[in-house]
Amino acid sequence: MTIHEPMTAFTDLVVALWTWCITYRIARVASCWAQRAWAFSIAMVGVSALTGGLFHALSSAHPLAAPLWSVAMIAAGLSSGSLVVGSARGALPRRWARVATVVVAAEVVVYLIRLPGHAPIEYAVAQYGRAMLALVCLESYAWLALGSRAAPWFLAGFLAALVAAGAQKSGLAPHPGFNQNDLAHLIQLVVMGLFFLGAARLRERDEDSSATEARSEPGGVQRDR
Numbered sequence: 001m002t003i004h005e006p007m008t009a010f011t012d013l014v015v016a017l018w019t020w021c022i023t024y025r026i027a028r029v030a031s032c033w034a035q036r037a038w039a040f041s042i043a044m045v046g047v048s049a050l051t052g053g054l055f056h057a058l059s060s061a062h063p064l065a066a067p068l069w070s071v072a073m074i075a076a077g078l079s080s081g082s083l084v085v086g087s088a089r090g091a092l093p094r095r096w097a098r099v100a101t102v103v104v105a106a107e108v109v110v111y112l113i114r115l116p117g118h119a120p121i122e123y124a125v126a127q128y129g130r131a132m133l134a135l136v137c138l139e140s141y142a143w144l145a146l147g148s149r150a151a152p153w154f155l156a157g158f159l160a161a162l163v164a165a166g167a168q169k170s171g172l173a174p175h176p177g178f179n180q181n182d183l184a185h186l187i188q189l190v191v192m193g194l195f196f197l198g199a200a201r202l203r204e205r206d207e208d209s210s211a212t213e214a215r216s217e218p219g220g221v222q223r224d225r
Contacts, residue, residue, distance in 0.1 A: 005056040007177055011185035012053025018189050019046035022196040029200060037086030038199035042192060044079035048072045049185075056181075073115060076124040080131035081108035083195075086202070087135050090150060091142040094206045125165075132158055139198075146205065153198030160191045 003009060019042050026039040052072040058065050081104045088100035111127050136158055143151035164187035173179045 002059075003057045004059055005181075007182045008179065008185070009053040009057035011182045012049045012056065015049040015185050015188055015192070016046040016053065019043065019049065019192050022192055026196065026199050032089070032202070032204045034086045034089035034202050034204045035199055037082050037089065038195065038202065041079045041082035041086060042195060042199070044075040044082065045188075045192065048075035048079065051075065069119075070115070073119050073124050074112060077108055077111045077115070077127050080124075080127045081105065081111075084131050084134045084138075086199070087138040087142075087154065089204050090148065090202050091138040091146065092205060094204075097205070132161060142205075148202075150198040150201040150203070153194050153201065157191050157194035157198065160187060160194055164188050164191060 023039050023043040023046065026035055026042070030036050030039060048071075051068045055065055055068040055072060058068070084104045085101050088104070089097045091097075092100060107130075116123070135154060139148070139151040139154045139158075142148035143155070164184045167187060168180050168184035171180050172183060174183065
């Protein structure tokens with residue numbers, strides 16, 4: 001069998017393995033739903049990378065090509081929604097975090113319902129862009145207003161994601177066998193690493209408030225944030 005885009009398929013596989021390692025690490029230390037939402041988001045990046053890599057390895061006429069692409073697009077949408085939920089639970093009071101979760105769930109449902117049979121990559125990119133905008137707003141607030149230790153890492157991940165998007169859009173191919181998609185995949189490894197560092201430090205806002213109150217009470221047990 002001929003592998004049509006071997007380097008793209010390989011770098012997608014590397015991204016998938018890296019994200020699943022990260023997911024495992026987060027799941028081991030997760031103490032709140034915000035962290036679990038981020039773990040799910042990163043795991044879905046891995047699913048999208050794996051199925052996208054298999055798609056690139058096959059001919060577009062292959063009978064599995066269309067189903068693989070659909071799975072990649074579905075996973076990308078779920079990942080985008082879940083990262084917003086995770087950041088909302090870290091930045092907003094519980095009541096508003098629940099409202100945000102409902103809004104995001106509805107938006108993801110609309111995304112999935114409107115998903116074309118063979119959607120262009122721009123469809124998922126638009127969804128991801130909206131999620132990144134929400135992430136910047138939530139994490140900037142968490143950092144500036146709440147002093148979140150996780151927020152700087154998430155914002156650094158966002159900046160790295162911009163670099164990855166720019167590399168992909170630029171058409172820059174450092175080598176005939178290494179195109180702009182492959183370069184973007186390598187940068188995505190950095191993005192996922194930064195998101196991992198943020199998720200590992202993430203706490204829900206109400207959880208942090210409770211810890212602060214406990215420290216202020218006589219005999220309260222201090223807890224790292």
